[in-house]
Amino acid sequence: MDNNKKIKWGIVGLGRIADEFAKDLQLIESAELSAVASRNLEKAQEFANKFQCPKAYGSYDELFQDDSVDILYIATPHDSHAELTIKALQNNKHVLCEKPIALNYQDTLQMVKTAKEYNKFLMEAFWTRFNPSVKEVLQHVQNGFIGEVKYVNADFAFVVENLEGNRTTDMKLGGGSLMDIGVYPLFLAYLILGIPKEIAAKSNFHATGADLQTSIILQYESAQAILHSSFLSSSNHKATISGTQGRININPQWYMAESYTLIQGEDKEKIKRPKLGKGYAHEIEECHACLWSDKIESELWSHQNSLDLIKIVEDVREQIGLVYS
Numbered sequence: 001m002d003n004n005k006k007i008k009w010g011i012v013g014l015g016r017i018a019d020e021f022a023k024d025l026q027l028i029e030s031a032e033l034s035a036v037a038s039r040n041l042e043k044a045q046e047f048a049n050k051f052q053c054p055k056a057y058g059s060y061d062e063l064f065q066d067d068s069v070d071i072l073y074i075a076t077p078h079d080s081h082a083e084l085t086i087k088a089l090q091n092n093k094h095v096l097c098e099k100p101i102a103l104n105y106q107d108t109l110q111m112v113k114t115a116k117e118y119n120k121f122l123m124e125a126f127w128t129r130f131n132p133s134v135k136e137v138l139q140h141v142q143n144g145f146i147g148e149v150k151y152v153n154a155d156f157a158f159v160v161e162n163l164e165g166n167r168t169t170d171m172k173l174g175g176g177s178l179m180d181i182g183v184y185p186l187f188l189a190y191l192i193l194g195i196p197k198e199i200a201a202k203s204n205f206h207a208t209g210a211d212l213q214t215s216i217i218l219q220y221e222s223a224q225a226i227l228h229s230s231f232l233s234s235s236n237h238k239a240t241i242s243g244t245q246g247r248i249n250i251n252p253q254w255y256m257a258e259s260y261t262l263i264q265g266e267d268k269e270k271i272k273r274p275k276l277g278k279g280y281a282h283e284i285e286e287c288h289a290c291l292w293s294d295k296i297e298s299e300l301w302s303h304q305n306s307l308d309l310i311k312i313v314e315d316v317r318e319q320i321g322l323v324y325s
């Protein structure tokens with residue numbers, strides 16, 4: 001792709017995250033919001049006006065067929081990620097798809113196959129992977145700063161005031177804390193320790209069958225991770241990676257961190273790493289870098305990374321008995 005031209009983005013599904021993403025898109029010089037699509041034309045026009053976007057569509061299909069758009073950001077509930085991503089790829093669009101990339105491993109495999117078949121870029125929007133603090137923490141771990149990693153502890157929990165009638169508990173939309181926010185602690189454990197040998201997990205559920213709180217132990221050959229997600233109570237939103245020679249705290253809110261703390265014995269050093277915008281700007285930059293070098297996947301958050309993570313999520317689901325129809 002010509003790196004002298006702006007990359008033209010389209011957004012599919014104009015909810016809460018689409019709004020946040022569009023704000024960060026404005027911070028990237030090489031990005032242009034060129035079209036947006038909602039199931040409701042009026043809503044699309046309102047969104048387009050807010051972000052000075054020239055085209056608004058009242059159906060997703062119209063956006064898929066717009067040949068002037070380079071890359072689509074899929075910002076709909078989890079259950080539709082696979083279908084919409086595959087359609088977008090088949091219409092020759094590059095795709096950045098919200099997390100979790102799909103409801104299960106098989107769908108993810110299909111998405112990856114389609115990206116390869118159509119030779120189009122596909123990445124799961126795991127923005128935390130591109131967070132400056134998280135990237136640096138990974139380097140410290142890989143350089144042996146804390147010795148051999150023995151323990152990862154992370155959570156993502158907040159009180160959802162109204163659990164009824166929205167995507168948090170709607171099983172048709174892939175509801176539940178695990179799929180919505182539990183994927184973040186799982187992501188960190190996977191980033192640091194890889195695929196676990198064994199998984200133990202327990203949940204409490206809403207009447208719909210969606211998990212409201214889930215606690216997970218990941219067992220590795222010589223390390224463990226303890227992870228938690230919840231819509232019922234809040235947490236410190238801090239992550240800790242502990243090793244034989246020290247530990248690193250990724251400071252709250254760790255999944256969108258602006259600093260981390262290196263700890264060795266009595267020595268503590270807090271390192272500040274401000275993010276750009278809300279933090280979505282970093283994943284946008286990664287998409288652009290990949291498109292400019294004609295890559296169909298990111299090396300930092302690859303197709304295999306998404307496949308591994310969704311397989312771990314699937315194994316947790318099996319443990320807790322979370323079944324989507």
Ligand SMILES: NC(=O)c1ccc[n+]([C@@H]2O[C@H](COP(=O)([O-])OP(=O)(O)OC[C@H]3O[C@@H](n4cnc5c(N)ncnc54)[C@H](OP(=O)(O)O)[C@@H]3O)[C@@H](O)[C@H]2O)c1
Pocket residue numbers: 012013014015016017018037038039040043075076077078080098099100125127167173179180
């Ligand atoms: N990366 C992050 O930080 C982050 C944060 C929040 C959410 N997310 C992810 O982003 C996705 C969307 O989350 P959100 O919080 O933006 O949700 P949301 O506010 O409910 O918006 C989702 C949008 O999807 C569209 N949609 C399509 N089919 C739908 C259906 N059957 N029911 C409801 N909406 C439907 C709607 O847009 P139209 O009406 O315009 O068609 C809706 O506004 C989820 O997969 C979530 O995990 C990521």
